[in-house]
Each structure stands twice: as structure tokens, then as C-alpha cells.
């Protein structure tokens with residue numbers, strides 16, 4: 305016997321009761337779906353319900369049925385439920401009242417629910433609440449809106465994994481192999497993760513710190529979180545926190561609200577079905593705030609090992625023990641993480657990759673993954689390392705590898721079309737053993753072919769030869785290169801210097817430009833600068849004015865008072881991007897020194913460092929990312945504050961070899977390194993201040 309019964313108990317509230325009885329064997333005895341209609345009349349609601357039943361009516365006696373419900377607000381279709389129906393004997397559609405049969409079925413369901421509550425392993429407090437609620441449910445008329453709410457609540461309570469967990473697979477050696485297999489480089493991060501797992505192995509129930517991976521996009525933070533779960537043999541669940549601005553998203557709504565539901569933590573537990581998953585709290589730095597409360601405050605309770613064994617979701621209204629859950633957070637920057645939340649986490653910096661690391665990641669992980677996703681084999685496409693380097697330097701500018709991955713995806717798609725069309729032809733190979741690489745340079749290919757493939761095809765060689773991706777093929781598929789080395793062009797006149805900036809997207813090189821013109825001694829700053837950066841500009845000008853004689857710096861009329869009848873304009877290109885922080889101090893001072901001395905700053909030097917009014921150079925953060933950015937841009941020398949020398953240990957050996965570093969403790973040393981032949985004190989008599 306198969307019944308579907310619908311009743312409307314208010315204009316805005318429709319409860320659809322779908323009873324599946326005897327003929328369903330192992331299927332649940334009853335399935336309840338509830339749909340809240342935000343607007344519309346009863347007539348409209350009945351029409352929609354008729355639409356809902358149409359597919360069921362037309363269904364043959366066996367098969368799969370999708371019940372669809374059209375919301376009145378628009379054309380959006382929501383699949384309420386899809387289920388297998390066999391056989392359909394009868395469909396009853398009775399708006400306004402329940403059939404007697406259905407009532408019996410429903411009572412059966414409640415009996416089953418009660419049984420589940422009795423047999424479930426939930427804690428005593430939760431059990432008491434459930435028993436109380438089911439007693440209320442039994443006495444409640446089924447037409448009451450609260451009936452469905454209570455029933456949903458009880459169904460969630462019996463579904464939650466109060467005591468169900470997976471057994472941890474704690475084998476550090478296996479974990480090391482798995483992490484190494486899944487991720488290239490990231491040594492610091494892997495080391496810390498292994499330490500964490502080792503302590504877990506030695507001491508069960510570790511109330512350890514919450515790890516928070518901080519780094520630019522696409523450096524593998526999320527993917528390491530997934531590997532940790534795999535290593536431990538735990539379920540993995542990702543909770544995206546970007547843009548979450550309502551604390552109910554974390555802690556749930558109280559059941560008194562219409563449409564109330566549990567928060568993301570409880571929902572996640574229901575999804576994974578165990579109480580010890582790995583929860584990845586993604587983009588914790590992008591939590592918002594609103595009148596509906598502060599979600600970061602709600603997360604405090606979730607992440608605090610001292611409190612989270614008693615986490616109370618507003619919807620559940622009973623405590624759930626989260627102490628077995630392994631939380632890992634990810635963020636692009638710590639600057640926007642609320643301090644209290646930051647305090648509960650151990651920050652592990654994940655810096656961007658060098659070009660060499662990116663090439664390795666591409667060939668070991670990204671290309672095989674893309675080939676698999678596009679149904680290609682290494683016999684059908686060949687991407688040499690020079691082509692990968694071209695993609696990295698000319699088509700992407702990023703600290704991570706996400707954009708590189710996308711470009712490789714685009715190449716695979718283009719090749720898939722060729723392969724599918726059966727047109728196996730080399731995109732282009734001018735000479736048999738040579739392909740063009742970055743900057744038009746020619747590179748010897750690893751597996752150089754005796755003939756170019758296009759020639760080979762013409763000569764009747766096998767069409768299954770791999771399609772070779774070279775510079776010209778890249779141009780065909782990805783379009784003209786998006787980034788060119790432009791550094792030396794931009795430093796071809798005085799008043800320009802290259803700084804190094806740290807952004808949540810990784811390190812960047814930053815040009816600082818200065819011009820002077822007749823005026824009244826005003827300083828104009830443009831390029832969306834924050835207050836700290838503006839102050840750095842004022843500091844740099846003051847230092848140069850006070851040292852103008854020492855360095856023989858003059859304005860256009862030859863006066864040592866640099867601002868006399870002179871206005872200065874300082875600009876930081878990429879004017880749409882907001883910039884702040886003190887680390888541009890040395891660059892601004894160098895740029896102005898170039899402007900007033902008429903000398904060019906070396907075009908292969910980049911610098912970073914905070915300055916004081918006395919010309920000292922103070923340490924700054926993000927050195928590794930900044931150095932990587934300088935290397936990516938093809939620069940050769942990097943000036944950093946002396947007290948940042950220790951940070952150079954983090955720079956990979958090959959990058960340290962490619963670059964030379966100057967550690968400066970004062971602006972004199974910076975200027976000497978930034979200009980060819982140094983920027984030493986002029987010794988013309990009469991120009992120097994007597995103390996010098």
C-alpha cells in the first residue's frame with residue numbers, strides 16, 4: 305500500500321507527508337518533508353502541490369521518481385527528494401486533513417523514533433530532553449506546525465554521532481610518506497604537522513593547539529588539511545567561513561524561529577556521521593560581523609579545548625562534546641583574524657613557491673591530475689619543463705599554483721579537442737631538437753625528436769605521437785603572454801625605485817615613483833596609501849632634507865632646502881590597490897634620493913625596511929615572500945634590514961644563490977647599495993657640514 309498525503313494547515317506552511325509502507329522493505333517507514341512557502345495563496349499552493357504530484361501520477365509501476373517543487377518566488381526548481389517507488393498502487397491527495405491510514409502510519413513512525421531514542425547512545429542530558437520531547441509529540445495534534453519542528457529536532461538528535469567515532473591510524477612513518485606523496489616542498493608545514501601527529505600518537509586525547517595555516521591562495525593549505533585527515537584515517541569536512549557574518553551560522557538558531565536549523569558545526573557532524581572528524585575551518589580571516597552577532601565569538605567556544613567538550617548549539621539546546629574533533633584553520637593573513645581567536649591557534653606560515661618548486665609541483669602533481677581529469681594520457685600530450693616555466697613566468701603572477709593549475713587545465717582541454725578530433729599534430733616545433741622558451745630564448749628539449757611532429761605527421765609517422773606544447777602552442781591556447789619583464793624600462797629615469805611588499809596574496813614588487821615641480825613645498829601622495837605609509841613618506845622627506853648637504857641633494861634651483869619653491873609628488877602604481885605598512889620607508893627614501901641627485905637607482909635592486917627619523921633601518925615582516933617576489937621578477941640584489949638577516953635561513957638555497965643580499969642598519973648603507981658606485985658623501989669643500 306502506498307500513500308502520499310498532503311495537507312495545508314496555513315497559507316504559508318505546507319507539510320508533505322509521504323508514507324511508504326509495507327512494500328518498501330528496508331526503506332524508512334515514513335519520510336517527512338517540509339516546505340515553507342514565503343508568499344502565495346492557498347490556491348497557488350494547491351497548484352504547486354499538483355505539480356508536485358504530476359511526476360508521481362505519470363510514473364510507470366516501477367522506476368525512479370524525482371519529486372520536484374516549484375517555489376512561487378521564481379523559476380528556481382528545488383528537488384525535494386528523489387526516491388525509488390515500486391509499485392505505485394494508490395495516490396491519495398487530500399488537502400486539509402489526514403487519512404486514518406496515515407495517522408496509523410505516523411503513529412508507527414513515532415514508535416520507531418521512540419525506540420531509536422531509547423537505543424541510541426546519547427548522553428543522559430540529551431536523552432532526557434528527547435524523552436520529554438517525544439512525550440509532547442505524542443500528545444500534539446499533527447496539524448500543529450510545532451509537530452513537524454519537534455519531529456525534525458528528534459530525528460536530528462537520533463542521527464547525531466554522539467558516541468560514534470573512527471579509530472585513528474597513528475603511524476608517523478606512513479603519515480610522512482603520505483604527506484610527501486601528496487605535496488611537494490612545504491617542509492616547515494609538514495614537519496609541524498608530523499610533530500603534531502607524533503604527540504597525538506604518544507598521548508591520546510591531546511588537547512592540543514588548533515593549527516592555523518596562513519599563506520597566500522593556492523599554496524596547498526586546504527589540501528594539506530585533507531591529507532591530515534587521510535593520514536589519520538578520519539572523516540574530513542570543510543567549513544567555508546568566508547563571508548559568514550551571523551553567529552547562528554556557527555551556533556544554530558533557537559528552535560522558536562521559523563525555519564530554524566542547527567549551525568555548521570552540528571550539521572557537519574551529522575554529515576560525516578562520526579564525532580572525531582577533521583574539520584577544516586577555511587578562510588577564518590574572512591569572517592564578517594553583523595547585527596546578528598559575531599561569528600568569531602561563537603568560534604571561540606568551538607576552538608577552545610577547555611570549553612568545547614560542552615559546546616551548545618542553540619538548535620540542539622543540549623551540549624555536544626567537540627573535544628574529539630580535530631580543527632584545522634586556514635587563512636590568507638592574520639591581520640584580520642580577531643585577536644581572541646588568533647590567541648587560540650598556533651599559526652604556521654605557508655609561504656609561496658619558487659619557480660623551481662612550481663615546476664616540480666606542476667610535473668609531479670598538477671599535470672598528472674589534469675591529464676586524468678581530461679581523459680588524456682602522457683602518450684597524447686607532452687608538456688616540457690620549459691613550457692611550464694613559460695606558463696609560470698609569462699601567464700601567471702602568483703605565490704601559489706592555482707592559476708598555473710587553471711592554465712594547465714586550459715591546455716589539456718585544447719589538446720583533448722585535438723585528440724578527440726583525431727588530429728594529432730604537434731602545435732609547433734620549428735627545429736627538431738629545439739623549442740622556444742621564455743623571452744624568446746631557445747631551450748634544448750629533454751626528449752628531442754629527430755623530426756618535428758608536424759613534419760612527422762606529414763611524413764606519415766604514427767598519429768598517436770604526443771602533442772608537444774611549446775611556446776607557440778602556448779600562445780595559440782592561452783593567448784599572448786600576460787606578463788613581461790618590464791623592470792629595467794621603468795627604472796630608466798631618476799626618481800623610481802623598487803620596493804618589496806607583502807600582501808595576503810604573497811609577496812609583490814612595488815615601484816615607487818617621484819616627481820618634482822615648481823610649487824610651495826607640498827607633498828602629494830597617491831596610490832591608495834594608508835596612514836602608516838604616508839607617515840613613512842614624510843619621514844623619508846625629512847631625513848633627506850636634513851641630510852641634503854651631506855649627499856649634495858638640491859632642488860631644481862640648486863638650493864639645499866629641497867622643498868623650497870618645489871612640490872613633490874610620490875606615486876605608488878597599481879593605484880586601485882590599497883597599500884599600507886612601514887616597510888616602504890627605505891624605498892621612498894631611495895626614490896627621493898634618486899630624484900634630487902638625478903642619479904638612476906640600479907634596476908636590479910629591490911628593497912624593504914622601515915626607517916626612523918634618524919635614518920636607522922628597522923626590521924619588517926614577510927621577508928621570505930618578498931624575496932621570492934624579487935626572484936620571480938628577475939631582480940638580482942635585495943636590500944633588507946640587518947635585523948632580518950636571520951629570516952634568510954628560510955629562503956631556499958637555489959634562490960639564495962641567485963640573489964645577493966645587503967643587510968642594512970641605516971639609510972647610508974641602503975643608498976650605497978642602491979646606486980651604482982655607491983651614494984657616498986660628496987667631498988667638495990664647502991658642501992659638507994663640519995661634523996662630517
Ligand SMILES: Nc1ncnc2c1ncn2[C@@H]1O[C@H](COP(=O)(O)OP(=O)(O)OP(=O)(O)O)[C@@H](O)[C@H]1O
Nearest residue numbers: 486487488520521522523524525526527665669705
Ligand atoms: N606543494 C604542493 N604539492 C602538490 N600540490 C599542491 C601543492 N601546493 C598546492 N597544490 C595544489 O594546488 C591546488 C590549490 O591548493 P589549495 O586549494 O589547497 O590552496 P589553498 O592554500 O587552500 O588556497 P586558498 O587560500 O585559496 O584556499 C590544489 O589542487 C593542491 O593540491
